[in-house]
Amino acid sequence: MNKRKVVGVHHLPRIRDFSETPSLSNDLFFLRNYEVSPLCKDFRGDIKFVGSNGEEVYAHKFILVERSMVFRGMFDVDMGKESGIVKCPDVGAPVLRSMVNFCYTADIEFTEEAPAVELLKIAHTYHIDYLKVVCEDQLVGDIDKESFCRLLMLARKYDAKLLSEELEEYFRVSFDDVYPVFAKRLCRDDL
Template sequence: MGTKGLNACETCSRYKGNLFCSVCVRSAVSKNVTALRFLREYESSPLNKDFRGDIKFVGWDGEEVHAHKFIMVGRSMVFRSLFDSDMQEKEKGIVLCPDTSAPVLRSMVNFCYTAEIKFTEEAPAEEVLKIAHKYDMKNLKLVCENSLIMGISEKNVYELVMLAQKYDAKQLDKAIAKFFKDGFDVVYPIFVQRLCSDL
C-alpha cells in the first residue's frame, strides 16, 4: 500500500510511499473501503434503468447501457485504448457492440462497478465470456470460466471445448481436459459423435 493521499506518519513517509505501521495501514484500508462503498452506491446501480454515465454501450438490440469512462478504463486496456485515442468512441462517448445484447453489456458494466455478477438466461456465462474476451477483461473472463466449469457435463462438453478454444479460456480448457480424462469411456463416444455430425 502507498501513502498517496494519506496523512502517513513520518516513518512511513520516509520509505518511498510504503506503509509500515499498523495505524497507516488501517487508515489506507479504511480509505479504500470508503471508496469502494461510494462506487457501489454511486448513482444507484448500473443495472438500474435510471443510471447515467458519460459513455454508453449499444448492443444489437439498440438499448443503451450507461457507464463512467474512468471505471471502464480501469478494468480494460482495450477501453483505455478506445477512449485515449482519436477514435469515434472517444468523440461521441458511444461504443457500438453489434455482437451482443444489452443484458450482457449491463452484466459487464455492473461487474466493473461491483466485482459481482449474476448469470441469467438473458446474460449467460457463455455470452459474457465472449465480451470479456473481446475487451480483455481478465477478472470477468475468469469468473465466467469458473461458472462454466461448475456446469460441465456430457451434454455440453463439446460446446464448451469449442468455446474454450475460440476465446482462449485456459482455466475452462484445463477443467474440460480433466473431465475428459475422468470420464473418458462415457465422454469420448459422445464427443466423437458430435464432431462427426458437424462435418
C-alpha cells in the same frame, strides 16, 4: 437478484443543523440509499454502449479504463472519445449491463438474459480478465458429457485457459462416458 431500493431526495430525512450529523456513516446515508446501480435503466454515465436491439447502456470512462486495456486504448484514441458511443451490434443490453456492473462492483449474476457464455465472449473481446475468470469458473460447473464439445469449442475460441484445463481433466477422468458422445459429435457436420 437483490434489488436495492432507490430513494429520491425528497424522501430523505432532513437534517436541520449540520451539527446534528453524528458520524461519517450518517453523512453518507444519502449516497448509500440513492445509489443507482449500473444494472438500473436509470443509470447514466459519460459513455454509452448501444446493444444489438438499439438499447443504450451507460458507464463512466474512468471506471472502464481501469478494468480494461481495450477500453483504455479505445477512449485514448478515436472510438468513443468524441461521440461517447460504443456500438456493440452482436451483444444484447442485459449482457452489456452486467459487464458494466461487474466493472463497477466485481459482482455478477448470471441470468437467462446475461448467461456466462455471453459474458465470457464480451470479457474476451474487451480483455476484462477477472470477469473472464469468473465466467470460466461458472462454466466449469456446467461440464458434463453433453456440454463437453460445446464448452471445448468455446474454451478454444475465447482462450479460456481455466475452462480448457478443467475440460481436459474431465475428459481424462470420464473418458468412457465422454468419448462416445464426443466421437458422435465429431462425425456430425453441424457442430
